[in-house]
Amino acid sequence: xxxxxxxxxxxxxxxxxxxxxxxxxxxxxxxxxxxxxxxxxxxxxxxxxxxxxxxxxxxxxxxxxxxxxxxxxxxxxxxxxxxxxxxxxxxxxxxxxxxxxxxxxxxxxxxxxxxxxxxxxxxxxxxxxxxxxxxxxxxxxxxxxxxxxxxxxxxxxxxxxxxxxxxxxxxxxxxxxxxxxxxxxxxx
Amino acid sequence: xxxxxxxxxxxxxxxxxxxxxxxxxxxxxxxxxxxxxxxxxxxxxxxxxxxxxxxxxxxxxxxxxxxxxxxxxxxxxxxxxxxxxxxxxxxxxxxxxxxxxxxxxxxxxxxxxxxxxxxxxxxxxxxxxxxxxxxxxxxxxxxxxxxxxxxxxxxxxxxxxxxxxxxxxxxxxxxxxxxxxxxxxxxxxxxxxxxxxxxxxxxxxxxxxxxxxxxxxxxxx
Numbered sequence: 090x091x092x093x094x095x096x097x098x099x100x101x102x103x104x105x106x107x108x109x110x111x112x113x114x115x116x117x118x119x120x121x122x123x124x125x126x127x128x129x130x131x132x133x134x135x136x137x138x139x140x141x142x143x144x145x146x147x148x149x150x151x152x153x154x155x156x157x158x159x160x161x162x163x164x165x166x167x168x169x170x171x172x173x174x175x176x177x178x179x180x181x182x183x184x185x186x187x188x189x190x191x192x193x194x195x196x197x198x199x200x201x202x203x204x205x206x207x208x209x210x211x212x213x214x215x216x217x218x219x220x221x222x223x224x225x226x227x228x229x230x231x232x233x234x235x236x237x238x239x240x241x242x243x244x245x246x247x248x249x250x251x252x253x254x255x256x257x258x259x260x261x262x263x264x265x266x267x268x269x270x271x272x273x274x275x276x277x
Numbered sequence: 278x279x280x281x282x283x284x285x286x287x288x289x290x291x292x293x294x295x296x297x298x299x300x301x302x303x304x305x306x307x308x309x310x311x312x313x314x315x316x317x318x319x320x321x322x323x324x325x326x327x328x329x330x331x332x333x334x335x336x337x338x339x340x341x342x343x344x345x346x347x348x349x350x351x352x353x354x355x356x357x358x359x360x361x362x363x364x365x366x367x368x369x370x371x372x373x374x375x376x377x378x379x380x381x382x383x384x385x386x387x388x389x390x391x392x393x394x395x396x397x398x399x400x401x402x403x404x405x406x407x408x409x410x411x412x413x414x415x416x417x418x419x420x421x422x423x424x425x426x427x428x429x430x431x432x433x434x435x436x437x438x439x440x441x442x443x444x445x446x447x448x449x450x451x452x453x454x455x456x457x458x459x460x461x462x463x464x465x466x467x468x469x470x471x472x473x474x475x476x477x478x479x480x481x482x483x484x485x486x487x488x489x490x491x492x493x494x495x496x497x498x
Contacts, residue, residue, distance in 0.1 A: 247469065254483035255469040256428040258455055258462070266324050267383030267426040269289055271297045276391060276401060276436070277304070
């Protein structure tokens with residue numbers, strides 16, 4: 090699978106666990122707002138609750154950005170509920186937990202490890218038209234950072250609204266002066 | 278301030294860069310003067326002072342003079358000498374409205390060299406229609422462009438605004454390295470650059486064409 094930037098989310102319909110209820114989610118639900126698809130290998134594992142809990146703690150900030158979070162694993166929605174019942178960390182999650190036991194979404198985004206039936210830790214930021222604007226894929230054991238994800242969502246939104254002619258102002262106090270570079274081709 | 282306190286060569290200007298600078302400065306048709314307000318106890322000020330002295334030494338069309346902030350208060354009242362180092366360009370003894378706060382390293386070397394080229398002449402080509410409109414501006418316009426030296430878009434925005442300033446007595450365009458003045462970064466909530474502030478009213482992000490800048494300048498009284 091090649092580069093996924095600007096890939097349009099394909100039609101799908103999956104079950105999900107959301108705030109104590111079972112719901113159905115399709116690609117149409119991802120339209121009209123920014124979305125994050127947050128793949129993780131499986132429920133009831135050790136790294137995942139940490140990542141998902143981190144995401145839950147920042148969920149309000151994502152919502153303030155007009156961004157909806159969808160976690161995705163290859164478990165069923167019943168397993169998501171069982172996990173929420175069993176774990177205080179998962180219980181506090183307010184975003185939608187998609188169930189992808191058939192691997193439809195994981196295959197669509199190239200993160201399914203077929204022989205294990207699990208998804209790599211893939212994160213996909215989709216714009217309101219359902220197009221991928223940024224993504225990262227980690228191997229199973231490498232965790233992600235919700236704050237960094239929030240920054241990426243903000244940056245993606247900013248670029249969509251203002252074009253790409255800006256740079257992040259990430260200067261550090263005490264940083265060395267950059268050596269000058271002269272490039273005046275076509276300007277004189 | 279004694280010029281002897283400032284090294285005549287800048288470590289930021291490599292022999293290759295000096296060759297390039299000689300090529301551009303060799304085209305100058307008129308004269309320009311660089312006034313530089315510095316605090317020689319401060320590393321950035323020393324870097325900028327050395328840079329200015331080195332560049333001024335590359336052309337007989339250029340001259341420079343250095344001031345501490347106390348001297349500048351009297352001698353250069355038109356220049357904001359609270360943000361050091363501050364370097365301004367003068368033509369025939371008159372402030373052109375082109376100034377730099379910070380060290381013009383990184384991409385901002387392009388801004389400084391083009392500002393000199395535009396002030397001393399021959400200057401970059403300019404749309405005659407905009408030139409005419411700039412001549413008719415009836416209100417003063419102060420433009421601050423916050424930049425980072427590594428930002429490739431920033432220099433373009435500085436060049437556009439300072440080209441306008443070099444052509445219009447009504448416009449002042451100051452490059453400000455946001456890294457050097459954290460209180461301003463906080464005050465203006467700078468998260469992305471270039472950020473352009475016009476008359477403390479209009480805030481623009483990213484680069485703009487000269488046509489666009491003229492419209493903002495015109496409407497921002």
